[in-house]
Amino acid sequence: MSDHLPPSHPSVVAPKIGVVLLNLGTPDATDFWSVRRYLKEFLSDPRVIETPKWLWWPILNLVILNFRPQKAGHAYAQIWDKERNESPLRVITRGQAEALAERMSGDGVMVEYAMRYGNPSTQSVLEKMQKAGCQKILLVPLYPQYSATTTATANDKAFDALKAMRWQPAVRTTPAYFEDAKYIETLGNSIRDGVAALDFEPDLVITSYHGMPVEYLQKGDPYHCQCHKTTRLVREYLGWPKEKLMVTFQSRFGPTEWLQPYTDKTLEELPGRGIKKVAILAPAFSADCIETLEEIAMGGKETFLHAGGEKYAYIPCLNDSPAGMEMIEDMVRRELKGWL
Ligand SMILES: C=CC1=C(C)c2cc3[nH]c(cc4nc(cc5[nH]c(cc1n2)c(C)c5CCC(=O)O)C(CCC(=O)O)=C4C)c(C)c3C=C
Numbered sequence: 001m002s003d004h005l006p007p008s009h010p011s012v013v014a015p016k017i018g019v020v021l022l023n024l025g026t027p028d029a030t031d032f033w034s035v036r037r038y039l040k041e042f043l044s045d046p047r048v049i050e051t052p053k054w055l056w057w058p059i060l061n062l063v064i065l066n067f068r069p070q071k072a073g074h075a076y077a078q079i080w081d082k083e084r085n086e087s088p089l090r091v092i093t094r095g096q097a098e099a100l101a102e103r104m105s106g107d108g109v110m111v112e113y114a115m116r117y118g119n120p121s122t123q124s125v126l127e128k129m130q131k132a133g134c135q136k137i138l139l140v141p142l143y144p145q146y147s148a149t150t151t152a153t154a155n156d157k158a159f160d161a162l163k164a165m166r167w168q169p170a171v172r173t174t175p176a177y178f179e180d181a182k183y184i185e186t187l188g189n190s191i192r193d194g195v196a197a198l199d200f201e202p203d204l205v206i207t208s209y210h211g212m213p214v215e216y217l218q219k220g221d222p223y224h225c226q227c228h229k230t231t232r233l234v235r236e237y238l239g240w241p242k243e244k245l246m247v248t249f250q251s252r253f254g255p256t257e258w259l260q261p262y263t264d265k266t267l268e269e270l271p272g273r274g275i276k277k278v279a280i281l282a283p284a285f286s287a288d289c290i291e292t293l294e295e296i297a298m299g300g301k302e303t304f305l306h307a308g309g310e311k312y313a314y315i316p317c318l319n320d321s322p323a324g325m326e327m328i329e330d331m332v333r334r335e336l337k338g339w340l
């Protein structure tokens with residue numbers, strides 16, 4: 001330390017640039033209390049549930065949190081990564097952060113991942129980065145299509161953490177990448193290669209997006225339009241006819257109307273319309289998770305075959321595949337321009 005500094009002066013760290021991959025979050029274990037803790041944090045977020053607090057509090061605490069953790073815990077147990085004893089969402093998101101760190105190792109950038117709900121918490125990760133000397137931080141919500149229920153709340157959580165910092169880093173957020181040429185190309189290639197690897201020719205390929213209440217669309221959330229645009233651009237990239245690639249919405253929650261057509265109802269109806277062979281993928285998810293592995297790959301297959309379907313295949317998310325990581329690296333480098 002130089003001689004003009006008082007003895008009590010805090011240590012000075014060399015300035016760095018940080019990149020944080022933000023994802024939704026997942027329980028730490030599949031038992032009732034671990035799943036309950038996660039669901040309580042998730043479903044108490046007013047960006048996700050817009051029902052007034054006085055009405056929602058008793059529904060959540062007296063009904064949902066008494067029953068849903070057991071059902072969801074059972075579903076998580078079916079897809080759990082037993083080798084690492086972790087949820088696939090966390091294993092894959094960490095894999096993405098490690099792969100990006102490796103790709104950017106020559107640039108002196110610190111790469112971490114954080115969750116909106118659960119661990120590692122956004123606050124703990126931002127504090128760690130600030131202490132490590134990150135004076136400039138890029139937040140990367142890993143949601144291709146923007147929604148207040150995902151992108152906005154991930155950023156909110158980060159800004160909440162920054163609020164408490166005396167020495168606050170400069171911060172940028174990456175925009176949604178639903179129409180980014182590299183994303184469309186990467187998604188299109190994964191569909192083309194996924195279909196080519198099947199032992200059947202699908203009559204239809206379904207792009208199944210996570211749903212949301214219709215009311216959120218009516219209030220101005222652009223998610224619905226961005227999902228449709230992603231599918232249209234991918235179809236154009238592949239040069240496929242309109243009938244070959246369909247949009248549906250999955251993971252309905254609660255009694256209100258959600259975006260339609262619903263994935264499960266569609267899978268029930270298709271065989272009756274002569275569509276007996278389908279491939280399905282979930283482009284709103286950057287990493288496979290309970291909603292893709294348990295609901296779509298497993299549950300969707302059961303629904304479709306039970307309704308008279310003959311062949312069903314799930315095409316995985318881009319995850320930490322080399323092509324998926326190249327796309328994320330491209331986006332991060334573009335958004336770091338002027339800093340790197
Ligand atoms: C209650 C409303 C919900 C809205 C709106 C919503 C939007 C939304 N979610 C994702 C991505 C993910 N959701 C995941 C799980 C999950 N989602 C909800 C509810 C809403 N999501 C619940 C209750 C759950 C928990 C599981 C369950 O009990 O069914 C996950 C996976 C987490 C994991 O641990 O694997 C992701 C990812 C998007 C993109 C989205 C956008 C509209």
Ligand SMILES: [Fe+2]
Binds near residue numbers: 210251
């Ligand atoms: Fe969700």
Ligand SMILES: [Fe+2]
Binds near residue numbers: 224225226228
């Ligand atoms: Fe729309």
